[in-house]
Amino acid sequence: MKKILYIVLDGLGDLPVKDLGNKTPLEAALTPHMDKLAQQGRTGIVYPVGKGIAPESDIAVISLLGYDAHKYYTGRGPLEAFAEGLAVNDGNLALRVNFATVSSDGKTIKDRRVGRNLTTEEATALAKEINSKVSLSGGTFDFKNTIGHRGVLVIRGTRSRLSGWITNTDPAYDREGVFGIAKEKFENFVAEAQAMPGFEDSLEAKAAAELLNEFTLKSHQVLSDSTLNKKRTAEEKMAANVILSRDAGDKLPDFPKIGTLYNGMKFGSFVEMPVEKGIALLTGMDIIDVPASSGHLDVDYPVWAKVALDSIAHYDGLYIHIKGPDEPAHDGNARKKKEIIEAIDKFFFGSLLPKLDIKNTIIAVTADHSTVCAIKAHSADPVPLLVSGGSVKPDGTLGFSEKAAQLGSIGELQGREIMPLLVTSAR
Numbered sequence: 001m002k003k004i005l006y007i008v009l010d011g012l013g014d015l016p017v018k019d020l021g022n023k024t025p026l027e028a029a030l031t032p033h034m035d036k037l038a039q040q041g042r043t044g045i046v047y048p049v050g051k052g053i054a055p056e057s058d059i060a061v062i063s064l065l066g067y068d069a070h071k072y073y074t075g076r077g078p079l080e081a082f083a084e085g086l087a088v089n090d091g092n093l094a095l096r097v098n099f100a101t102v103s104s105d106g107k108t109i110k111d112r113r114v115g116r117n118l119t120t121e122e123a124t125a126l127a128k129e130i131n132s133k134v135s136l137s138g139g140t141f142d143f144k145n146t147i148g149h150r151g152v153l154v155i156r157g158t159r160s161r162l163s164g165w166i167t168n169t170d171p172a173y174d175r176e177g178v179f180g181i182a183k184e185k186f187e188n189f190v191a192e193a194q195a196m197p198g199f200e201d202s203l204e205a206k207a208a209a210e211l212l213n214e215f216t217l218k219s220h221q222v223l224s225d226s227t228l229n230k231k232r233t234a235e236e237k238m239a240a241n242v243i244l245s246r247d248a249g250d251k252l253p254d255f256p257k258i259g260t261l262y263n264g265m266k267f268g269s270f271v272e273m274p275v276e277k278g279i280a281l282l283t284g285m286d287i288i289d290v291p292a293s294s295g296h297l298d299v300d301y302p303v304w305a306k307v308a309l310d311s312i313a314h315y316d317g318l319y320i321h322i323k324g325p326d327e328p329a330h331d332g333n334a335r336k337k338k339e340i341i342e343a344i345d346k347f348f349f350g351s352l353l354p355k356l357d358i359k360n361t362i363i364a365v366t367a368d369h370s371t372v373c374a375i376k377a378h379s380a381d382p383v384p385l386l387v388s389g390g391s392v393k394p395d396g397t398l399g400f401s402e403k404a405a406q407l408g409s410i411g412e413l414q415g416r417e418i419m420p421l422l423v424t425s426a427r
Helices: 032-040 057-064 076-083 120-133 203-224 227-234 274-282 297-314 326-330 334-355 415-426
Strands: 003-009 042-047 093-102 109-111 139-145 150-157 173-176 179-182 242-249 267-270 317-322 361-366 370-372 377-379 383-389 411-414
Touching: 003 297, 003 415, 032 334, 032 361, 032 383, 042 415, 057 179, 057 274, 057 415, 076 093, 076 150, 076 242, 076 274, 093 203, 120 139, 120 203, 120 227, 139 203, 150 203, 150 242, 173 242, 203 242, 267 297, 297 317, 297 334, 326 334, 326 370, 361 415, 383 415, 411 415
Parallel strands: 003 317, 003 361, 042 411, 267 317
Antiparallel strands: 042 383, 093 109, 093 150, 093 242, 139 150, 173 179, 361 383, 370 377
16 A cells, blocks of 8 residues: 555635736746646646535535535534634534724724734733633633634533524625635625524524624723733734634534544644644544744745655655645735745755655645635635656646646546545555
């Protein structure tokens, strides 16, 4: 059995950009190592969750690992809260949250991510203030910041169970059933949580919405009075003065362990974000620790490559999730996205491939979704896939890009079909 190296580049897919000569950032990027993998293997395109769905990373990753997200997904909140060590029992309300900036009216959003310069240390201090100064009339809560402006929130009702069937206070995301969906257009106002359509008569959903709205108001008051935020304002930085919440859930997903799906295979993973960590843990993958980011891609990506090379001997497969391309795409910065793709190719793949036993390894490279620079959001567009190594026969693909992958011999896949393909190729 050959080893499997499954690499997902977050938000890699895109559409042509005028400033890049009507090429996508991936097409415009200099990527000799990924191009060589594509030339030596097979390519195709993937709809991570399904056609017409612009997925968030969580449901995309669940699908890419071979699970039916429609069957197992219970919301992003429970996944991230579990990854951060917060207890999520049935009937608790768990949410993914962001620190954000609102104007003096407390409603108009100036920036959903506090200008992307809120440090983890600042967020930790603000989280401490919220936990010590906010109390809810009908429940208790645990609030925890994670990375930068991101965080998780778990609310527990003292009078009743709570339901996750509530709407978001973050206006940039909607819900279609249990799935979180990024909006292309939205009004920049903090929304009021409500019971979702079909659950208007649910006392548990009403209680959950009321508690979340109470938390949003009271935490805003604490954050507005925070000395740290006054210091940021004096430094002409945005104040982290409101919490936006989304993707509620009221229980953890019950995934079959990944080894039971794939012939007892043992998988390790190294991932950057809490949501991917939560999925890895709940599906039975080991978490492989990597050093904290230095902020320099030419330092960090070779370290990741070394970790992969050192770890692969201990596992049947590795799942590697690299955040890189997603953030500049959300900012609409196509040139920065192109540069990060080039850095991944040069410093990660350039360090990995010369030392990898490619004849005894199946390597796949794809994305969890397209993040389109023109709309600064996830889209329903398919993503490219390459599968190379082992005894995989070349199909004549000239390089790795969205356009080239459309002509590849793999054709068109759903995300959950990739893992079975890799396992079959590894035999």
